Amino acid sequence: xxxxxxxxxxxxxxxxxxxxxxxxxxxxxxxxxxxxxxxxxxxxxxxxxxxxxxxxxxxxxxxxxxxxxxxxxxxxxxxxxxxxxxxxxxxxxxxxxxxxxxxxxxxxxxxxxxxxxxxxxxxxxxxxxxxxxxxxxxxxxxxxxxxxxxxxxxxxxxxxxxxxxxxxxxxxxxxxxxxxxxxxxxxxxxxxxxxxxxxxxxxxxxxxxxxxxxxxxxxxxxxxxxxxxxxxxxxxxxxxxxxxxxxxxxxxxxxxxxxxxxxxxxxxxxxxxxxxxxxxxxxxxxxxxxxxxxxxxxxxxxxxxxxxx
Ligand SMILES: Nc1ncnc2c1ncn2[C@@H]1O[C@H](COP(=O)(O)OP(=O)(O)OP(=O)(O)O)[C@@H](O)[C@H]1O
Ligand SMILES: [Mg+2]
Numbered sequence: 413x414x415x416x417x418x419x420x421x422x423x424x425x426x427x428x429x430x431x432x433x434x435x436x437x438x439x440x441x442x443x444x445x446x447x448x449x450x451x452x453x454x455x456x457x458x459x460x461x462x463x464x465x466x467x468x469x470x471x472x473x474x475x476x477x478x479x480x481x482x483x484x485x486x487x488x489x490x491x492x493x494x495x496x497x498x499x500x501x502x503x504x505x506x507x508x509x510x511x512x513x514x515x516x517x518x519x520x521x522x523x524x525x526x527x528x529x530x531x532x533x534x535x536x537x538x539x540x541x542x543x544x545x546x547x548x549x550x551x552x553x554x555x556x557x558x559x560x561x562x563x564x565x566x567x568x569x570x571x572x573x574x575x576x577x578x579x580x581x582x583x584x585x586x587x588x589x590x591x592x593x594x595x596x597x598x599x600x601x602x603x604x605x606x607x608x609x610x611x612x613x614x615x616x617x618x619x620x621x622x623x624x625x626x627x628x629x630x631x632x633x634x635x636x637x638x639x640x641x642x643x644x645x646x647x648x649x650x651x652x653x654x655x656x657x658x659x660x661x662x663x664x665x666x667x668x669x670x671x672x673x674x675x676x677x678x679x680x681x682x683x684x685x686x687x688x689x690x691x692x693x694x695x696x697x698x699x700x701x702x703x704x705x706x707x708x709x710x711x712x713x714x715x716x717x718x719x720x721x
Contacts, residue, residue: 413438413591414459414560419468421454421615428454430615431468436593436608438559441586443606443623444595445700447708451615452595453492456564459593460489472560473591484513484556490549490563498538502529502548505537506555515555523551528577542569550581560591567601579605599700611700613707626699635667635675638688648682649675663687 414436421429429451436442444452457463459470461477470476472487480486496505506520524533527547532540537548546569553561561582567575582605586592596602602609603623611619611626619626639645642665646656649667658665667675672691679686 413474414470414472414562414593416455416459416470417468419455419458419470420466421451421458421463422466427615429458429465432612432615432617434610434617434620436591436610438591439586439589440607441582441592441594441605442608442610443602444593444610444612445599445602446597446612446618447704447710448597449614449709450597450612450704450707452597452612453564454615455612456489456491456562456593456595459562460487460491462491482513482556484509484515484558486556486558487560487562488553488556488558489561490546490553490566492564492568496537496545496548499536501534502537502540502551503533505548506551509552509555513556519555519557523554526554526581527551543571543574546570547574550578558590560593561585562593564595565597566594567596567598567605575601575604599696603696611703613704614709616707618703618707623696626703627696629699633668634692635670635672636688636690636692637665637667637675637679637686638663639665639679639684639686641684644682645679645684648678648684666692 416432416434419429419432420427432455446452454463458465459472459477472480477483477487503520503524506523507517510517510520524530527550529544529547529551532544537545540548546566550563550566553563566578570578582592582594594605606623608622609619609626610617621629637645640663642658642663645665649656649670654667654669656665656667672689676686676689
């Protein structure tokens with residue numbers, strides 16, 4: 413379990429993390445989501461004591477990271493920066509880590525196999541592709557068989573097979589009862605691996621919720637209906653939990669709280685002809701964009717491209 417309380421980090425004028433409060437529970441995969449520069453990596457660095465908080469506290473499994481006598485066995489972390497000697501093989505890198513932490517040699521073989529690095533384990537890590545480097549970082553994170561696993565952007569650079577592998581790995585680590593905390597700036601990725609979500613923007617907490625709730629809060633599923641008699645259709649569909657919107661004079665209505673099927677049946681019962689009946693699912697990406705719209709710091713434009721053309 414990771415407990416973050418009023419955690420704040422300032423770099424000079426810049427507040428990278430601003431009074432964050434959340435708990436990462438064991439047994440499920442928790443996604444840590446936010447646009448570029450939201451403070452995810454800074455928070456993760458503070459969790460494992462690589463950066464000191466300006467104020468506030470963070471504990472892992474009940475203690476500050478530095479207070480654990482065998483930290484690798486407590487928290488396994490993959491942070492963005494590659495901290496590996498380029499001339500050393502993957503195997504030797506893991507051996508050295510294992511040796512200095514009292515972890516048996518057989519565990520090195522286990523994590524190499526687990527991360528699919530067997531065929532390249534004796535090669536220099538400096539020559540590794542981005543995806544292989546990520547796998548090696550994950551192997552190192554799992555070396556101590558830790559109760560808490562924390563990965564910063566693990567999907568970065570992985571091919572589709574690798575993404576699927578990560579998803580299964582994280583799900584099974586969580587199913588073992590471990591605490592699994594994974595960051596990303598892509599909602600679509602997180603939706604596939606995480607059940608719970610911590611969303612941040614400009615260092616602040618924007619949401620602490622489940623993937624399911626986020627979709628519901630963003631407006632849930634809507635049905636678009638078009639009919640020649642929108643006034644009558646409104647009357648027929650009205651009821652508790654049903655919300656209908658539409659521009660006056662327009663044939664189109666948006667209905668929340670009823671399925672397309674239920675709307676079709678009611679319309680038929682009352683002899684109302686429909687011209688259109690489409691379910692419009694709010695995508696997680698849209699829900700995330702709505703939530704973080706005001707917190708995106710780095711906006712790209714395509715204007716310059718237009719000028720050049
Ligand atoms: N060592 C540092 N010195 C000064 N500013 C820093 C430092 N580390 C991070 N920052 C700033 O703090 C903010 C948060 O950065 P952080 O790397 O935590 O964001 P992030 O959510 O991980 O973003 P990304 O999705 O791009 O990885 C950024 O504005 C960044 O420039
Ligand atoms: Mg980051």
